[in-house]
Amino acid sequence: MIRVSFLSNLINGISLGSVYAIIALGYTMVYGIAKMLNFAHGDVIMIGAYISFCVTQYLGLPAWVSILASMLVCTLLGMTIERLAYKPLRSAPSLAVLITAIGMSYFLQNVAQLIWGANPKSFNSVVAMEPLRLFGGQLIITDEAIVTVLTCVVIMICLTLFTEKTKMGKAMRAVSEDKGAAQLMGINVNMTISVTFAIGSALAAIAGVLLCSTYPALMPTTGSMPGIKAFTAAVFGGIGSIPGAMLGGILLGVIEIFGKSYISTELGDAIVFAILIILLLVKPTGLLGKKVNEKV
């Protein structure tokens, strides 16, 4: 019995971790290229989930349409945020950019609260399959968990191919390495940053739908905690590194679920944050990150 509960915790952890990994990708790409912590990323997740909720609930359209719609809206939203709030501050000190990003996060949360209200909405899962039963029904793997993990793997493969093989992907890597030199080589830096935000936000929409399929309470603050934890995951894996985000996300999800079930439910978040702090002190570049020396 103990082994079965261990396995089921592990699977829940990997499933939650996959969601973190998808969100962390958005953070890590934006951080790699624009060198900023996009605090509002977590709230883009929440907007994505609300859009999907509205499309299925009020328009009565099928789930896959709602996912596409929320991806579209989030992509536009991400690019708009970048254009209005972050682009004018490209050369500003990082403190100013960070405060702007926090302001943006609060803005999105409060707009959502004005539109949809503060009460939690019950999100209907977009996945409708039979859960998988193993060991004579003792171990149940939910359909959401299977879909989440599969989606995460597919996204990871596509994204790796994109950054390695396509011209845009190469441009992204070039900009993240040296903005000035990339510009001299004829790369449109602003466009590249815009595309990065667009991809990150589209991924956030998927993450939002998957997250709310597993944890169905949808509120204006739904995105903020997973957002912060996903950033933790991105730092954990080494910020700027795509495989790092995947590794960090899954590790963090597993740690969180194990911490909650074996140590203390109330302290789950505290455990996750404590790990972030310890890691940053021991290995500030994360598990797969590269060390960059500061030049005077």
Add this chain to the structure above:
Amino acid sequence: MKKKLNRTFINNAITYAMVIIAFVVLYSMQQAGMLSRTIKGQLIPVCVWIVMAVSLNLTVGISGELSLGHAGFMCVGAFVGAVFSGVFKATMPNETLRLILSMLVGGIAAGITGVIVGVPVLRLRGDYLAIVTLAFGEIIRNVLNCLYISMDGGALFFGFSNPSLPGKLIVNGPQGVQGISRISTFPMGFALIIVTLIVVLNMTNSRAGRAIMALRDNRIAAESVGISATKYKLMAFVTSAALAGMAGALYAMNYSTVTGAKFKFDTSILVLVFVVLGGIGSIRGSIIAATVLTILPELLREFSDYRMLIYAVVLIVVMLATNSPAFKQFLSVVKDKIVGLFAKKNREGDAANE
């Protein structure tokens, strides 16, 4: 050099005078019964938020590190101060003395937390530092949410995660500290503001303050002339934490219960809005912003739904206005236009006079 010194002196004198005059006016109005209930209820919170804003400004403005966990220190101060006051309720009947001691103990506890948090955190920079202070704020709140303390006779019992403790519960997990005697007074709040101002203003204009600002402006250059980054950054961080703890104790003893939920991330952001709107690095600005933004929402209750939305917009617009070259240019064009308009009018006026 002498002229510059004088300017600092005058600047500080204006800040002190502003606070003292505001206190004298409000206090005499309160004694004369001229204040409405709403305003009266806001007097102590205003003092608390002013101290919070000024102390955060020490970290964000003077030391240049974005701390997102300021409410965590306030939380420590509130809990420790309230528990201290509850324990010594019987043995120390003098309320003013108990309040002062509770605030001191709360401040010391928050200061110690500040050292524990600061030593590892201040090794990090920029965005990492911000996110780790946020994490620490959440950890502090999370841990206090699971804390249970009870008193039986003269002995204190501590418990974690819903234990059964003997005697009367003082700290009850997520329900927080209950049965606090409401001993906070407006003059005490004023005294705390003055103490905060003396500490922060003197620190900024001292050798230590200049070292802190040098580290903010260029860490490598400052370190290369022999300024110890850890020492001075920690000094600013711990002072700021201790002041926040004192404000927290004052805040707690203005209510009969205080819970960890009051010191969420939102609270840290609220204080950050005060600092940003008042002007990062400007102590007087923080005081004015904290006062206005605490009283205004109480007077405009019907717009309370839009309050946080407006704060968010304020954060973004202030940052864009002060940092974006395009926005600055736009502002200067507008300014030129307005000035030009007035100049034209004056010229027309002169022509008419002739």
